[in-house]
Amino acid sequence: MRIEDLTVAFKGKTAVDKLSLSINPGEMLVLLGPSGCGKTTTMRSIVGLQRPDAGTITIGDRVVFDAASRVDVPVNARKVGMVFQSYAIWPHMTVAQNIAFPLRMQRRPKAEIARRVDAALETVGLSGLGGRGASLLSGGQMQRVAVARSFVMEPAMLLLDEPLSNLDAKLREKLRFELRELQQRLHMTSVYVTHDQSEALALADRIAIMKDGVIEQLGSPAELYTRPRTTFVADFLGVDNIFPSEVLGPAGPGGCQVRLDGTDIRLRVERDASNGATNVCIRPEEIDLLPDGQTDRANAVAVTILSTSYLGDRVRYHAEAGPGLRLTIVKSVGAPVPAPGQAATAVLPADKVQLLQS
């Protein structure tokens, strides 16, 4: 699937702004972004429920929408399955009738319908429940029925728009891994929308982070997590240590020197600052924590431990590096644990500090 320069405006207000992206066969692409950034509008455009103002959408090798040449393939001919946040399961029908509905609309033979419904039930782990009234299902089961109904038509791709948002946290986490397993097993090309960063990281082959109708950054979960390009991306992915800072100038080959705002802490960063940076960030796991006084290493910062919390296999520290400057540090259990109130040295390795554009 490929989207080029997709633009959608509502009463002059742009919801999706020249958005382009492509999805590889069998890939799960997650659109991640805050409420109102244009995720649902993008999905509705792909499935054919929203007519874009400009752009081209290609599914497989077929152009399903092109504003310039007025191509606009209707919803039911696009072969796209869709699962929404609200289950849209008909409570007065049985589970099997719900799943069979799209096949009935196509007037498929009865035997074929029965066979495909059974296969879909088995795929989502609901074998034997076909005869049950849909109103008797739990929230998690209903969402499984919605998934089964969306792919019983063997769509070319599947769109899922916040399908787990209405479920409680525990079930959401369980179904997230189930969905991922199903998608990988069936090699189903999918776009998944969420505003939940941990859901995005767990489900995606690639993530597109959206803000105000445009993609801020697109990459694998690991790429985004380790190399966020902008403050918005780092913040949205829950990076703990983000500090406003000023680039002082180049330092060493391909590197630069920055000063954290409001402090005299200077750090060397092994990144080119030519794009301009207004913040730096570093992941809690990348900071070294050493005994007090070991200030001979590059990027060593004197800190006072504020608190320690056990996370099971790791310990999380909060440490103060100066007035108003707090670091979160995560280390594996085993090293000696400095106590709250103790002085220590935090080292922020120059190759691990990221420069963030505003």
Ligand SMILES: Nc1ncnc2c1ncn2[C@@H]1O[C@H](COP(=O)(O)OP(=O)(O)O)[C@@H](O)[C@H]1O
């Ligand atoms: N039918 C509509 N009429 C007017 N404005 C809309 C409509 N649908 C969406 N919008 C606006 O477009 C923007 C993007 O909305 P949406 O795509 O639903 O965002 P998201 O799914 O990321 O929360 C928002 O500002 C929203 O208010």
Ligand SMILES: [Mg+2]
């Ligand atoms: Mg939405």
